Amino acid sequence: MNLHALRVFHTVAKLGSFSAAAETLFISQPAVSKALKELEYQLNIQLIERASKGKKLTLSEAGQALFEHARSIFAIEKAAIEDIKSRTGLKRGTLVIGSSTTIASYWLPPYLANFCAQYPHIKVEVQIANTAQIEHALLECTIDLALVEGTPTEPHIISKHWQNDLMSVVIPSSLKPAKNVKAWLNKQFWLLREPGSGTLEMSVKLLQQHGVTAKNSMQLGSNEAIARAVAQGMGVALLPNVVTEDLVQLGKLTRLKPQNNIELSRPLYQLHYKDRPSSHAAQAFEKSLFSE
Numbered sequence: 308m309n310l311h312a313l314r315v316f317h318t319v320a321k322l323g324s325f326s327a328a329a330e331t332l333f334i335s336q337p338a339v340s341k342a343l344k345e346l347e348y349q350l351n352i353q354l355i356e357r358a359s360k361g362k363k364l365t366l367s368e369a370g371q372a373l374f375e376h377a378r379s380i381f382a383i384e385k386a387a388i389e390d391i392k393s394r395t396g397l398k399r400g401t402l403v404i405g406s407s408t409t410i411a412s413y414w415l416p417p418y419l420a421n422f423c424a425q426y427p428h429i430k431v432e433v434q435i436a437n438t439a440q441i442e443h444a445l446l447e448c449t450i451d452l453a454l455v456e457g458t459p460t461e462p463h464i465i466s467k468h469w470q471n472d473l474m475s476v477v478i479p480s481s482l483k484p485a486k487n488v489k490a491w492l493n494k495q496f497w498l499l500r501e502p503g504s505g506t507l508e509m510s511v512k513l514l515q516q517h518g519v520t521a522k523n524s525m526q527l528g529s530n531e532a533i534a535r536a537v538a539q540g541m542g543v544a545l546l547p548n549v550v551t552e553d554l555v556q557l558g559k560l561t562r563l564k565p566q567n568n569i570e571l572s573r574p575l576y577q578l579h580y581k582d583r584p585s586s587h588a589a590q591a592f593e594k595s596l597f598s599e
Contacts, residue, residue, distance in 0.1 A: 313377050314381070325339050355367065404434070407455045407504075409550060410455070419431060454577055455578060465580075468575075471575065475563065477563070489517070495543045530547065538554050
């Protein structure tokens with residue numbers, strides 16, 4: 308198989324555009340079309356559904372299968388290049404970590420500080436997004452590993468339990484719950500994260516396990532925004548304790564005691580793309596995550 312043609316196909320499929328692929332690969336659009344035609348001729352199968360003007364480009368069933376293989380092939384290629392570059396005792400290279408907002412704000416900093424002190428010549432970047440966006444970045448090989456709250460939905464992503472994050476239902480300190488807390492919570496206005504957030508996924512699951520449904524709700528884009536909105540009396544929320552600690556200490560939020568003294572918690576996961584071998588820098592950072 309012609310690897311150049313495969314790379315062209317992979318780029319077209321990823322970007323969804325012949326012109327965007329041509330610009331990315333620094334070749335002409337006719338060259339892109341020629342490479343794809345040659346690949347389809349070589350494989351004797353149609354890979355891309357030629358969309359009519361104004362409609363989005365789509366892959367055929369065979370094209371989608373080939374795209375998955377191509378993504379793995381170029382992930383291994385990238386890992387090989389990084390591996391060769393890193394064979395200097397971790398004295399050079401780049402490590403890109405994907406992280407959800409809460410982990411990046413509260414859990415990740417001490418690990419970053421220790422890693423950067425130990426390997427000062429490794430350039431470290433942190434990309435912050437919700438769990439769904441992090442998964443996509445892993446598959447596109449734009450990050451090396453990830454730390455998130457939610458469990459992955461993609462079969463090509465491997466997850467490893469990292470640690471647990473305690474959570475509590477928080478209410479404005481001026482608000483007093485009724486004796487029947489469960490019934491009272493079912494009537495409250497809930498502040499929730501956006502779709503794709505690991506916090507939203509886990510919050511809904513934990514609430515349902517305790518017989519609570521957030522029927523009336525509003526979505527906000529960060530846990531910090533939700534915590535401050537609750538402090539202003541806008542509603543109630545289920546949030547990580549690390550997020551609400553300062554507002555609880557200031558007397559602006561009250562944590563409800565867990566029912567039957569069963570603490571609420573969510574698992575935090577470390578993720579990586581199984582078809583991409585880890586670089587030396589990624590292996591060293593992953594080791595530091597589980598060394599305690």
